[in-house]
Amino acid sequence: MKLYNNLQSRGMTLFPLLKELGIEDQIEQIQVAYADMHQAEYTSINPMGKVPCLVDQGVVISELAAIFTYLADKYIEKGLAPALGDPKRGAYLKWMFFCHGPLTEYMDMKGLHISNEQMEGKRSSLTFGNEDSVFSFLKKGMQQANPYLLGEKISAADLYLAYWLVFAISFKILPYLDEFRPYIQLIAQRDSMKDVPWFQKIND
Template identity: 80%
Template sequence: MKLYNNIQSRGMTVMLLVKELGIEDQIEEINVPYENMHQAEYLKINPMGKVPCLIDQGVMISEVAAIFTYLADKYSEKGLAPALDDPKRGAYLKWMFFAHGPLTEFMDLKGLNVPDEQIEQRKRSLTFGHEESVLAFLKKGMQEANPYLLGEKISAADLFLGYWVIFAIYLKILPYLDEFKPFIQLLAQRDSMKGVPWLQKIND
């Protein structure tokens, strides 16, 4: 497999999963500098001109949540994704796509300094609604974690959601609520998470 990536992109998230799966030797990581992402050579691979982008047996997989889901399923023996007939599969997908959709949309708009009043006016057309609903959804999920989102075993959804929550706290987009701390501190013990700079900084 080839992973087109950039160390300063969202592709850093994928490397957490690669390490957790223990498949570093099965992936060739190809660095794509930002100035090359919209050049014709790379646009032939991904017309969006974005990384990360995974190529496996001639098939292109873009979007971080799709790559996470694909790899966790491909290496299902590692136990990071519930089976298709597992009742927990629904909750697993819920968290994967909440993080990829509503949470990152919320982070993007806050990062662009869109006024709260404007967000409130458009909340019906936004995937996250408003800030209170994002916080309520996250607090409920983490309060119910036992100790991970799906129960006793970690899943790719924990890594994916955890990374974005940690990053949002680092950027001061989300507050570091008491409800988040047990979950984040649990993730901090994983070898795969120890190189995440945002994690180290929020715990300093």
């Protein structure tokens, strides 16, 4: 497998997953400079000109949530994804694609300093609705975590969500709500998160 990435990109989110799966040495890491992302050599692989992008036996997987889901399923024996027949599979996918869709869209708009009033005016056309909806969804999920999103076992969805929560809190995109603290502190104890700077900052 080849993973096209950039150390300043969202692809950094994948590193804890690779550690949890124990496959770091099975993936060839290819760093793509931002200046090269829209050059023909790379767009022939991913026409979107974005990283990360995983290539496995000629199959190109180009979206972050898709790469998470693909790898967790490929190494299903590691226990980071519910099997297809598992009732928890639905909740697992819900969280994976909430992160990739509504949460990411909300974070991007906040990063562009779009006001809550402007977002409210476009509520019907936004995947996240409005800020209150995002916070309500996250709070309920954190309150129901026992201790992880799907119960007693951690999943790839936990790794994905926790990374984005901590990143957003570190850059003041999201507040560090009390409802988030037990969950984030739990994930921060994982060996796979020890080298993630956002986790160290937030728990200092």
